Amino acid sequence: LIGxxxxxxxxxxxxxxxxxxxxxxxxxxxxxxxxxxxxKFYNVCMYPYPSGDLHMGHVRNYTYGDLLTRYKRMRxxxxxxxxxxxxxxxxxxxxxxxxxxxxRIHTEDRIARMKSQIRRLGSVYDWDREVAxxxxxxxxxxxxxxxxxxxxxxxxxxxxxxxxxxxxxxVLANEQVVEGACERCGTPVEKRDLRQWFFKITDYADxxxxxxxxxxxxxxxxxxxxxxWIGRSxxxxxxxxxxxxxxxxxVFTTRPDTxxxxxxxxxxxxxxxxxxxxxxxxxEKEARxxxxxxxxxxxxxxxxxxKDKTGVFTGRYAINPVDxxxxxxxxxxxxxxxxxxxAIMAVPGQDQRDxxxxxxxxxxxxxxxxxxxDFTGQAYLxxxxxxNSGFLDGLTLEDAKRRIxxxxxxxxxxxxxxxxxxxxxxxxxxxxxxxxxxxxxxPTCGLIPVPKEDLPVLLPDIEDxxxxxxxxxxxxxxxxxxxxxxCGGPAQRETDTMDTFVDSSWYFLRxxxxxxxxxxxDPERANYWMPLDQYIGGIEHAVLHLMYARxxxxxxxxxxxxxxxxxxxxxxxxxxxxxxxxxxxxxKGNVVSPDAFFxxxxxxxxxxxxxxxxxxxxxxxxxxxxxDGTARFLDRVWRMGTGQGGETxxxxxxxxxxxxxxxxxxxxxxxxxxxxxxxxxxxxxALMELSNTLGAYLRSxxxxxxxxxxxxxxxxxxxxxxxxxxxxxxxxxxxxxxxMLADQPxxxxxxxxxxxxxxxxxIQVNGKVRDRIEVDAAIxxxxxxxxxxxxxxxxxxxxGGTVRKVIxxxxxxxxxxxx
RNA sequence: GCCGGGAUGGCGGAAUGGUAGACGCGGCGGACUCAAAAUCCGUUGCCCGCAAGGGCGUGUGGGUUCGAGUCCCACUCCCGGUACCA
Numbered sequence: 084l085i086g087x088x089x090x091x092x093x094x095x096x097x098x099x100x101x102x103x104x105x106x107x108x109x110x111x112x113x114x115x116x117x118x119x120x121x122x123k124f125y126n127v128c129m130y131p132y133p134s135g136d137l138h139m140g141h142v143r144n145y146t147y148g149d150l151l152t153r154y155k156r157m158r159x160x161x162x163x164x165x166x167x168x169x170x171x172x173x174x175x176x177x178x179x180x181x182x183x184x185x186x187r188i189h190t191e192d193r194i195a196r197m198k199s200q201i202r203r204l205g206s207v208y209d210w211d212r213e214v215a216x217x218x219x220x221x222x223x224x225x226x227x228x229x230x231x232x233x234x235x236x237x238x239x240x241x242x243x244x245x246x247x248x249x250x251x252x253x254v255l256a257n258e259q260v261v262e263g264a265c266e267r268c269g270t271p272v273e274k275r276d277l278r279q280w281f282f283k284i285t286d287y288a289d290x291x292x293x294x295x296x297x298x299x300x301x302x303x304x305x306x307x308x309x310x311x312w313i314g315r316s317x318x319x320x321x322x323x324x325x326x327x328x329x330x331x332x333x334v335f336t337t338r339p340d341t342x343x344x345x346x347x348x349x350x351x352x353x354x355x356x357x358x359x360x361x362x363x364x365x366x367e368k369e370a371r372x373x374x375x376x377x378x379x380x381x382x383x384x385x386x387x388x389x390k391d392k393t394g395v396f397t398g399r400y401a402i403n404p405v406d407x408x409x410x411x412x413x414x415x416x417x418x419x420x421x422x423x424x425x426a427i428m429a430v431p432g433q434d435q436r437d438x439x440x441x442x443x444x445x446x447x448x449x450x451x452x453x454x455x456x457d458f459t460g461q462a463y464l465x466x467x468x469x470x471n472s473g474f475l476d477g478l479t480l481e482d483a484k485r486r487i488x489x490x491x492x493x494x495x496x497x498x499x500x501x502x503x504x505x506x507x508x509x510x511x512x513x514x515x516x517x518x519x520x521x522x523x524x525x526p527t528c529g530l531i532p533v534p535k536e537d538l539p540v541l542l543p544d545i546e547d548x549x550x551x552x553x554x555x556x557x558x559x560x561x562x563x564x565x566x567x568x569x570c571g572g573p574a575q576r577e578t579d580t581m582d583t584f585v586d587s588s589w590y591f592l593r594x595x596x597x598x599x600x601x602x603x604x605d606p607e608r609a610n611y612w613m614p615l616d617q618y619i620g621g622i623e624h625a626v627l628h629l630m631y632a633r634x635x636x637x638x639x640x641x642x643x644x645x646x647x648x649x650x651x652x653x654x655x656x657x658x659x660x661x662x663x664x665x666x667x668x669x670x671k672g673n674v675v676s677p678d679a680f681f682x683x684x685x686x687x688x689x690x691x692x693x694x695x696x697x698x699x700x701x702x703x704x705x706x707x708x709x710x711d712g713t714a715r716f717l718d719r720v721w722r723m724g725t726g727q728g729g730e731t732x733x734x735x736x737x738x739x740x741x742x743x744x745x746x747x748x749x750x751x752x753x754x755x756x757x758x759x760x761x762x763x764x765x766x767x768x769a770l771m772e773l774s775n776t777l778g779a780y781l782r783s784x785x786x787x788x789x790x791x792x793x794x795x796x797x798x799x800x801x802x803x804x805x806x807x808x809x810x811x812x813x814x815x816x817x818x819x820x821x822x823m824l825a826d827q828p829x830x831x832x833x834x835x836x837x838x839x840x841x842x843x844x845x846i847q848v849n850g851k852v853r854d855r856i857e858v859d860a861a862i863x864x865x866x867x868x869x870x871x872x873x874x875x876x877x878x879x880x881x882x883g884g885t886v887r888k889v890i891x892x893x894x895x896x897x898x899x900x901x902x
Numbered sequence: 903g904c905c906g907g908g909a910u911g912g913c914g915g916a917a918u919g920g921u922a923g924a925c926g927c928g929g930c931g932g933a934c935u936c937a938a939a940a941u942c943c944g945u946u947g948c949c950c951g952c953a954a955g956g957g958c959g960u961g962u963g964g965g966u967u968c969g970a971g972u973c974c975c976a977c978u979c980c981c982g983g984u985a986c987c988a
Contacts, residue, residue: 093940304906308983311905316987336988349988392986417986427988435903436986504987622982695926697915701907702981704914712926722941765916768925775925782942845921850969852921890968896920900968 094714094721096685100809104202112825113152113207115163117611124160125612126152127591129620129628130167130214134174135193137200139660139667139693139705140621142677146693147657147763148619149206153805154758157829163612165594166201167214168194171222172583173251173267176516179548186516186548190217200678205686205808212597216518216586221593223539224603225586226521228635230532231642233522237283240522240530244353244420245509247275252550253513254279259627274378280520280579281507284634288313288503290648291633300653302700305625312626314504319488320424321497323348325360326400326409332356335423335502339491340483343472344430344451346441348401348412349394351420352377357397360412364398370414377416392417392440403428404496405487406473415440423502431462438462452480508631510582515548515555517580525567525574534568540576554578587628588635591615591650602644609645618651625656655761658702667705675705687807688714694763694806716771717810719778720803723796724814729781731789740791741836746776747795748837751830754802767806773799793818801830846871847898848880864891871897 107113128148131141152164168190175186175193182189194215201208214221232238246255248265254277259266284291292313295306318337324330334348350357352374361370373395394415401412417436418427431441432450438461441448451472454463469475474490475483491497511520519540521533533540543562548555556562556578567574589603595612596604620628632650640648661667667674680689691713696703722728737744750773757766777795780787796818803811804824815824839860844867846854854876858867868891871877877899884901891897 304983307906311984314987318988334988338988415986417988419987422987429988434988436988439986502987625983692926695914706914706927708927709914716926718941764914765925768916771925778942843921847920847969850920850967855921888968890920892920896969898920898968 093718094685094687094810096687096809097682099813100203100205100686103809103812104205106812106823107207107825108202108210110823112823113156113162113164114209114211115161117608119161121159121161123612124155124162124616125614126155126162126164126617127594127615127619128166129618129624130169130587130590131197132169132172132174133190133193133197135196137197137204137677139675139677140657141201142204142689143657143660143693143699143703144619144621145201145204145206146690147655147699147761148617149204149690149808150694150758150763150805151617151619152207153808153825154829156825157801157804157827159828163212163594164208165212165214165597166208166210167212167590167594168197168216169583169587169590170194170215170217171517171580171586173514173516176514176548179516180550185544187217190516200681203681203686204677204690212594214590214593214597216583216590217516219539219541220598221590222518222542222586224593225518225581225589226533226538226540227535227603228589229521229581229585230535230538232282232638233532235638235642237286237638238280239283240278240280242276242278243281243509244274245277245279246272247277248272251514252552254509254511277511279509279511280522280577280581281509282585282634284508284631285503285505287634287637288315288505289501290637291505291630294633294649298649298651298654301651302654302656305622305629305654305656308625309630312505312630316502316504318500318502319484319491319497320500321404321491323401323404323428325412326402328399330356330359332401332426333424334426334428335500336428337502338430338433338484339487339497340469340472340475340478340480341430341433341451342403342405342428342487343475344432344449345403345410345428346431346447346449347410347429347437349415349418349427349429349440350397350412351418351425352414352416353420354414354425356426357414360399361397361414366396366398370395370397373414377414392436392443394440394444396444404494405490411446413440413444421506422504433462433464435462435464451475508582508634510585511579512582513550513552513554514580515542515545517583518542518586519556520577520579520581522577523565523567523574524577525570525572527572528567528569528574531567531569531574537568542580554580556580584628584631588631589639591618591632592636592639592645604644606644610647613645614647614650614652617653617655619655619657621659622656629654655699657699658697660696660703660705662705675707680710684710684714685717685809687810688717691717691767691807695767697764699761699763713767716774717807720774720799721810721814723774723777723781724800724818728778729787731781731792732786734786734788737788737791739785740780740788743776743780743787743791743795745836745838745840747773747798748832749839751798751802751832752837755829755832758805763806766802770799770802770806798830800824801827842894844870844894845896846874846877847896848877848901850898853877853880858894860894862893864893867891867893867897871899 126148128144152162156162170190175190178189179186229238246260248255248270250268250270251265255265255272260272264271292310292315295309298306316337318335319339320333320335322331322333361367392415394413397412397414399412400409402409429437431437431448433452449471451469452463453467453470466480469478469483475486478486488499519542521538521540523531523533525531543559545555545559563575563578565574565576592604592609596608599605636650637648639645662673662675665673677689688710692710695713696709750769753769754766800811800815812824841857842860843855844858845852854874856870868889881901886899887902888900889897
């Protein structure tokens, strides 16, 4: 950046960093096998979508991951840290629509760019295990896994109302709809009925929920988010009858105890019984109009809480099974077809939504739980004795629930049931750049899987990527038309591709056996590495990827392919880097590129700043000057390590120097602690302090003793090795070490040296600091008290009062209570 | 609304119930230099004071404690997630 003579004195990262990046690669320092005596440590950063440019979020992620790889290796672990590419997906296809460049060319070009940036960061991986979702060698096994799910009844195709993004011309999973809009492009999502492929993740709902409890090394918030997403509620399903017609339908409720308070029934407008219900009713016209309007409403409008509840009377009545009373049946879109049975018993006295609806349409409200005297709200949701409830009167909420469910069972009309909010995972995408679904439709045999020996079903090259509501594959006749493997007749291939979250649900298993030609992975090799000892990534994957990957792992466990049934033992979710509290994004044009910093400050300074910026779990505000600061620190270390920070002197005796060595060992203790608890910011701060101490030592009047300085500086380099690896390795070599720094064991601190000998003791009067004195760290309470009371400064503060109490907390503090 | 997290100097942040503001950024003053950059030294929460020193101070109001940024209660605001889930 700046030329001139001075530049020679500072850390020449432009020369040093590439040198070590090559060395690590040539020496295969971070390539590993399964034949080690050391304990294993499987460390993964979430594999990226190859967008082509490393952004600060990646840098933060890989800096943490790389620190851990290097640190754990020094701690004696057989560390596997692989990297790969989530390389199917929409951006490459959208680019192809614009430019005509094949998504594969586009993607592979970007992978190459990103890979070189990752190398430039000094982040090290076992590249022999690199995987990319878009390669036939990988998606062969994604298809194989699909067929396994199919064989187990966990993959199925059905017509369903789905979320349709009109801009991307594709279906979205529920998880990809954010506030009624497409997660990717923000376009409001529409409802469409399409035949789609689903994975039956709901079969695993209970296990996905229960096993969260065992994930105690996961962030609490991620567990809570998954718990809410799965959304288990216990309740009861019971049957009711339509008066006159004898038609039966079921309702689900979590409050069966309030059944005597039912004053109406509501059906979702899409409920399959609605047609029959309204046919011939005097309210038929009105009802049809309402259904029409409800269907057209976008998800966004329907979800709006601002909207008043609307509905329409069907003209029919349902019979309450507990007392034979007839209650009106309404249609209303506040009841959702996708949850429960799509029909509810409405109890306005105990449900606020029902209350609002009842008020609007002038329906009765009956309280069945006695609210407390001071209750001023509308619907009462709390506990209390049951009232107006026949044989339930007087019972508490829980007792009444149990009693009424028993009664339903005795009558044979209902039972206790559990409902989940979680829906099956819709995996069909009407797009080109994804993993083809290995299924055929035969006019005689129906849905037929592609035989495993015919895999992979290759993605054909095409010319026209424009979405037309069907996958672009649908217009490739050579692809579509094939033979049925069962009857030999003509058959047609499935033309949808899979959601890219399918690809990413198992890549961490492929890493363990990346080139296996027979299986997605060898169970033995997978069992050696699984589970991941550390998984690091963004919080945005809290429910999507992390839950799908858990689901796949459980299925593979049930297949006997892998022993564990949870993939990620420890999860760390990093906070987001923002610029002045605004999210960095291309569209806002406020992206700070790491590339510029590789050139101006070097990778080590950038890494160190990411470590130093704040607690890793928190968001952080980017500051260019912050990188100046860590670069300055590295320069100071560099000058000290290359003899430019001051001369050392030969001196036999170790005197006050002992304190310098002690400081180094205390730093080592703190840095080790801090790394273990992911407090990288304070670990860096501690290294800065040590470097300040060493600088002062070199400049001190009596001079730094050669041997002592060397010992302390060596510790500094060892601690810097995982954080600023290039500079640390270079200085290690320059200070005369033969072996590579990365191969050194992490040092142990000397407890005797690290122990404090003299500390500052604070003397307080009534909790306010009035004096400070130096005392022996081993001082007794009695001696501390005596010293404190003897303090001259204290006398003025005690004057006029009597000492009521003395609290001594040696060696840090004595508090004299004066009254 | 519900769930989770948070609020500390000009800024990022530090602090097992025990010296609030470590470390860094920025600022100010100085050394070096013809000058600048770089580097080094000093200083930097606010208020009063020439100083010695003193007072105040961790979103607000209470409480527990010899002692509270930290624990408890009530509230305000900010961030994230989620939302007619019966």
